[in-house]
Amino acid sequence: MFNLRYAATTLLLAGCIAAAGSTLVAAEEKGVTQSERSANSADEAEIKRGRLLFLQCRACHEVAAGQPHKVGPNLHGFIGQAAARADGFKYSDALSKSNLTWDAATLDRWIKHPSTVVPGTMMAYVGMASETDRRALIAYLESATK
Ligand code: HEC
Structure with missing residues (x-):
């Protein structure tokens, strides 16, 4: 009788340990997805801020496909492309001849102070001083213009 109970307890304990083991694995897996999830929500927060x-910029720029140009060109699909390539928009000579490609680094310099990057640009925007703000704005542009 004692032995049987002992055996049962041992079995129960073994079961608990096994269960604890799989809980641990599950927790670890959950840990990964949770940190991924928090990275995603950090991105989302940044995009929201952007x-x-x-x-x-919106007064002068649309971002979605098919929207008209405004004072500035529609920015749909511009990231990774050569500057001044949107059909039907009359760019300044300065930007047309700039030979720029809109990668993240160039875009960052442009948003910081457009007329330093392209002297003579007709984009009447003085610039955004905060690096954190520019990063958030670029995160938004990357998601909204593709
Ligand atoms: C007052 C209107 C105005 C505002 C505000 C403005 N832009 Fe522009 N943007 C323009 C014009 C006009 C051009 C074309 C410049 C040229 O041809 O020299 C331009 C060009 C651009 C280009 C180059 C697009 C291409 O096809 O090569 C980018 C990128 C851009 N703007 C991003 C922005 C961002 C981001 C903001 C906000 C921080 C902003 N602009 C604010 C008017 C504006």
Whole structure:
């Protein structure tokens, strides 16, 4: 009787240890997905902030495909492309001849101070001093213009 109970307890304990083991694995897996999830939500928060910052640009720029040019060109699909390539928009000579490609680094310098990057550009925007703001704005642009 004692032995049987002992055996049962041992079995139960073994079961618990096995269960604890799989809980641990599950927790580890959950840990990965949770940190991934928090990275994603950090990105989302940054993109949200970037969307607000883009209000400064929206008066002159659309981002979605098929929208018209405004004072500035529609920015749909511009990232990774050569500057001044949007059909039907009359760019300044300065930007047309700039030979720029819109990678993240160039875009960052442009947003910081457009007329330093392209003297003579007709984009009437003074620039965004904060690096954190520019990073958020670029994160938004990368998601909204593709
Ligand atoms: C007052 C209007 C105006 C505002 C505000 C403005 N832009 Fe522009 N943007 C322009 C014009 C005009 C051009 C074309 C410049 C040229 O041809 O020299 C341009 C060009 C650009 C280009 C180059 C596009 C291409 O096809 O090569 C990018 C990128 C850009 N703007 C991003 C922005 C961002 C980001 C903001 C906000 C921080 C912003 N602009 C604010 C008017 C504006």
